[in-house]
Amino acid sequence: MKLKESDDGGILLEEIPPFLFHLLGEISSRAEIKHPRVDARFFPDPSEDSELIEDWKSLVQPELQAIFQSARETVRADLRGASERDGSMSLQIPKPHGDAWLSALNQARLAMVEEAGFGEKDMAAEVPDDLRTPRDAALFQLGFYGFLQECLVRMQGD
Amino acid sequence: MPLLDSPEIAAREYALLDAPWNVVVHNDPVNLMSYVSLIFRRVLGFSREKAEAHMLEVHLKGRSIVWTGPREKAEFFVQQLHGHLLLATIERAPQT
Numbered sequence: 297m298k299l300k301e302s303d304d305g306g307i308l309l310e311e312i313p314p315f316l317f318h319l320l321g322e323i324s325s326r327a328e329i330k331h332p333r334v335d336a337r338f339f340p341d342p343s344e345d346s347e348l349i350e351d352w353k354s355l356v357q358p359e360l361q362a363i364f365q366s367a368r369e370t371v372r373a374d375l376r377g378a379s380e381r382d383g384s385m386s387l388q389i390p391k392p393h394g395d396a397w398l399s400a401l402n403q404a405r406l407a408m409v410e411e412a413g414f415g416e417k418d419m420a421a422e423v424p425d426d427l428r429t430p431r432d433a434a435l436f437q438l439g440f441y442g443f444l445q446e447c448l449v450r451m452q453g454d
Numbered sequence: 455m456p457l458l459d460s461p462e463i464a465a466r467e468y469a470l471l472d473a474p475w476n477v478v479v480h481n482d483p484v485n486l487m488s489y490v491s492l493i494f495r496r497v498l499g500f501s502r503e504k505a506e507a508h509m510l511e512v513h514l515k516g517r518s519i520v521w522t523g524p525r526e527k528a529e530f531f532v533q534q535l536h537g538h539l540l541l542a543t544i545e546r547a548p549q550t
Contacts, residue, residue: 337482342532343544356533363537402485402539409484416483442486449488 299447306391307451310384317385319437321375324368326437327403333410338364338403364403370396394452401445405438414438473546475528477521480541481512490540494520497534522547 297316302308312320329335339357341349370393378387389397409419412434423435479490487509494505498520511518520542521531528544535542 338539340536340541341543342529342536348529348544356536360533360537398489399538402489406484406539419483445486446488449486449492452492 301451302388302390304391305451306394307389307448309387309389312378312385312387314384316440317378317387319440320387322437323400323404323441324372327364327368327400327407329407331407331411333413334407337406337410364399367396367399368403371400389448394448398445398448398452401441401448405441405445408434408438472524473549474522475525475544476519476547477528477531477535478517478543478545479508479512479520479535480543481516482541485540487513493535493538493540497531497538 297312298310300308300310329338339353339360342352342356343349374387374389374393374397378385380386408414412418412431414435418431418435419438421435423432423439427433427436479494490512491502491505491509494500494508495502498505500508500520508518508520521528525544532542532544
């Protein structure tokens with residue numbers, strides 16, 4: 297897979313192997329809240345003040361939910377615009393969509409870690425190339441999403 | 455009978471309302487260090503150096519006070535930080 301800056305300052309991913317493109321296609325579904333731990337991580341309490349927590353749940357959380365969902369929809373739309381060439385895929389992430397990708401990748405990584413109960417040691421461990429177990433596959437996917445996020449941060453941050 | 459309108463009590467209540475609040479960011483093992491720095495720069499307007507110093511404090515000490523001031527603005531910053539999936543809370547700043 298090749299990664300380079302596009303003319304508009306966005307990111308162009310070229311020669312994406314089918315397996316990695318499949319993982320990109322899973323960003324949105326991985327980010328869905330399927331476990332109470334994920335819900336708690338996406339919408340943490342802002343303080344110990346119960347009154348503020350209640351206000352937060354009714355006023356702030358719906359707004360956050362909409363922000364997260366909008367980011368996932370942007371990613372899905374960009375993926376629909378990917379093109380195939382010689383058995384691999386090309387994908388353009390326009391610069392204005394960079395934040396949505398950062399958010400969706402972060403959502404997916406956070407959700408996967410909470411669901412699987414991974415700790416720092418798991419994420420720092422080397423993942424075997426053959427990805428024999430679902431755990432290995434999930435750790436590989438986490439690493440791939442983290443790599444993309446790092447690239448986006450560098451491009452957005454400079 | 456409580457002295458609800460006494461100047462002393464009124465002043466104390468005003469001081470409580472006006473007391474500064476801290477915005478605290480807590481460590482989590484998933485958010486990338488570079489991402490946390492980027493969000494500090496964007497949300498709080500930090501320089502790159504200041505953002506990295508606070509990011510490292512979060513990483514090494516588990517938490518960092520990234521802003522102190524009026525409650526309403528503190529809540530606003532926490533909301534923005536939650537929007538970027540950072541673990542942030544507000545707490546009353548200790549009175550000096």
